[in-house]
Amino acid sequence: MTERAAAVPLADRGYLTERGFRAWATTLDHKRIGVMYLFTTLFFFLVGGLFAIVIRLKLMTPGPGFISDHTYNVFFTIHGALMIFIFVIPAIPSSLGNFFIPLLIGARDVAFPRLNLFSYWLFVAGICVVFGSLLNPMDTGWTFYAPYSTRTAAAVTVLAFGLFMTGMSTILTGLNFVVTIHKLRAPGMTWYRMPLFIWAMYATSIINVLATPVIGITFLLLAAERLFGIGFFDPAKGGDPLLFQHFFWFYSHPVVYVMILPAMGIISEVIPVFARKPIFGYKAIAYSALAIAFISFLVWGHHMFVSGMSTVAGVIFSFLTFFVAVPTGIKIFNWIATLYKGSIHLDSPMLYALTFIFHFIIGGLTGMFLGALGTDVHVHDTYFLVGHFHYTIMGGTIMGLFAGLHYWFPKMTGRLLDELRAKLAWLFIIVGFNVTFFPMFILGYLGMPRRYAEYPPRFQTLHIVSTVGSWVLTIGIAIMFLNFLRCMRKGQPAPANPWRALTLEWQTASPPATDNFETIPTVTTWPYGYGKKGDAGE
Ligand code: HEM
Numbered sequence: 001m002t003e004r005a006a007a008v009p010l011a012d013r014g015y016l017t018e019r020g021f022r023a024w025a026t027t028l029d030h031k032r033i034g035v036m037y038l039f040t041t042l043f044f045f046l047v048g049g050l051f052a053i054v055i056r057l058k059l060m061t062p063g064p065g066f067i068s069d070h071t072y073n074v075f076f077t078i079h080g081a082l083m084i085f086i087f088v089i090p091a092i093p094s095s096l097g098n099f100f101i102p103l104l105i106g107a108r109d110v111a112f113p114r115l116n117l118f119s120y121w122l123f124v125a126g127i128c129v130v131f132g133s134l135l136n137p138m139d140t141g142w143t144f145y146a147p148y149s150t151r152t153a154a155a156v157t158v159l160a161f162g163l164f165m166t167g168m169s170t171i172l173t174g175l176n177f178v179v180t181i182h183k184l185r186a187p188g189m190t191w192y193r194m195p196l197f198i199w200a201m202y203a204t205s206i207i208n209v210l211a212t213p214v215i216g217i218t219f220l221l222l223a224a225e226r227l228f229g230i231g232f233f234d235p236a237k238g239g240d241p242l243l244f245q246h247f248f249w250f251y252s253h254p255v256v257y258v259m260i261l262p263a264m265g266i267i268s269e270v271i272p273v274f275a276r277k278p279i280f281g282y283k284a285i286a287y288s289a290l291a292i293a294f295i296s297f298l299v300w301g302h303h304m305f306v307s308g309m310s311t312v313a314g315v316i317f318s319f320l321t322f323f324v325a326v327p328t329g330i331k332i333f334n335w336i337a338t339l340y341k342g343s344i345h346l347d348s349p350m351l352y353a354l355t356f357i358f359h360f361i362i363g364g365l366t367g368m369f370l371g372a373l374g375t376d377v378h379v380h381d382t383y384f385l386v387g388h389f390h391y392t393i394m395g396g397t398i399m400g401l402f403a404g405l406h407y408w409f410p411k412m413t414g415r416l417l418d419e420l421r422a423k424l425a426w427l428f429i430i431v432g433f434n435v436t437f438f439p440m441f442i443l444g445y446l447g448m449p450r451r452y453a454e455y456p457p458r459f460q461t462l463h464i465v466s467t468v469g470s471w472v473l474t475i476g477i478a479i480m481f482l483n484f485l486r487c488m489r490k491g492q493p494a495p496a497n498p499w500r501a502l503t504l505e506w507q508t509a510s511p512p513a514t515d516n517f518e519t520i521p522t523v524t525t526w527p528y529g530y531g532k533k534g535d536a537g538e
């Protein structure tokens with residue numbers, strides 16, 4: 001491969017034309033705001049990843065290590081809290097959602113551009129407060145469990161306040177998206193002509209608007225308890241620690257679907273384009289997103305099976321949990337049916353989409369073990385769970401994000417990615433990911449508890465395998481990011497529609513102009529008519 005000495009200039013830099021800090025910081029363009037979110041969240045993915053690497057290094061040896069056990073607790077708390085609250089919750093909705101919702105529905109911007117900009121800066125301000133808490137860092141785990149979190153001397157109140165702000169930003173973004181999807185669709189874009197990514201973002205936004213206030217209020221109660229000694233959660237003050245767990249999971253279970261639904265939306269876009277086939281079961285996929293959003297509010301108790309809840313409640317929550325598997329299974333079946341007899345193109349977005357399906361099946365099925373009351377009692381709070389949620393979040397959501405980044409890179413930057421490097425990165429990532437996280441299922445099954453800095457030596461071999469895997473994974477992620485950075489400046493100029501896709505964002509220039517479309521398109525059909533003669537996509 002020959003290196004090009006200088007960047008190839010783009011004929012038209014579209015929305016990227018205006019340069020300078022001010023132009024970005026005060027922009028009302030949803031695309032620029034999306035890009036700012038993308039850079040911010042990806043940066044914290046890398047920071048959270050650094051903590052993960054240190055955690056894994058420590059776990060190579062069973063006894064006391066190069067960091068103290070307290071530091072270990074702090075590190076997995078920072079790792080978890082950053083990854084969940086600052087990275088994965090906003091990662092797809094606020095970045096790719098902001099960038100692509102208006103483009104996919106044929107609008108010029110979101111419904112409330114100023115509110116959108118405000119949400120971004122509120123998010124940044126929240127992150128600053130979160131970092132303020134690092135002066136006296138928290139060691140409670142990302143779950144903030146009371147009563148410990150009400151008593152520890154660490155800066156819980158500051159962290160809770162920072163997350164309150166980022167949560168507020170999430171709510172405002174969710175509202176903005178719901179109104180945008182209702183009000184700003186191009187003429188002719190009926191609900192059943194909407195791309196499935198839009199359905200997914202719609203369901204996600206509804207969860208964000210309904211669930212996030214609950215955690216916000218919980219954080220306020222926690223702060224009130226710490227600051228004013230009001231007994232909400234601490235039994236010594238007449239509170240109930242289980243109330244905290246109920247509040248926390250009433251938010252945090254639905255929020256796992258905030259993490260996964262947008263990724264599922266991306267997969268529903270990528271699969272038909274690279275299989276050159278109409279999506280199978282469009283309505284089933286669309287409605288299953290809403291069904292997942294609805295059911296997600298009914299199952300929080302599965303995180304509390306061992307908290308002393310009554311067996312009857314446990315059985316009911318366990319039973320309800322299995323219902324989530326139905327709409328989830330519907331999606332997976334429909335994607336596979338779309339692939340069936342398709343003309344599969346294994347470009348990098350498709351590789352990541354297939355990787356999503358592969359990992360998510362493992363993550364989802366192990367979720368069934370955790371949702372079943374009888375088995376969860378045994379594997380609760382072990383590495384089985386750590387394996388499960390990394391398979392769903394990292395193996396699922398993050399692979400969906402990577403699929404989306406590779407798919408939409410030409411649209412966002414106006415340049416093509418280097419496919420060879422993209423595929424090389426993918427190879428490292430899929431191998432590294434599975435070597436890192438699969439051993440965790442076995443470790444958990446054998447009884448290795450989560451959140452322990454030290455462990456019996458018989459677990460060491462599997463821990464070493466996992467740590468070596470994390471190095472392979474890191475190399476893959478590094479190659480991927482370097483490829484992004486390099487091709488942002490030096491990639492070949494991209495045509496408007498390099499993947500021959502039918503959704504509206506590809507019918508405008510790469511990168512799009514500030515107001516997206518020269519004239520607002522009129523929609524006459526759904527966007528999945530692939531493989532038929534005479535279609536624009538063929
Ligand atoms: C880069 C690869 C990653 C590695 C090697 C890794 C490793 C780990 C390990 C070993 C733990 C368990 C710590 C313990 O229980 O003692 C952990 C916890 C956790 N990880 Fe990761 N992780 C990675 C990426 C991610 C991502 C992408 C997310 C989410 C977006 C994530 C979310 C979490 C959460 C929420 C916890 C629980 C923290 C707690 O127990 O409070 N991780 N991670």
Ligand SMILES: [Cu+2]
Pocket residue numbers: 252253256299300302303
């Ligand atoms: Cu849950």
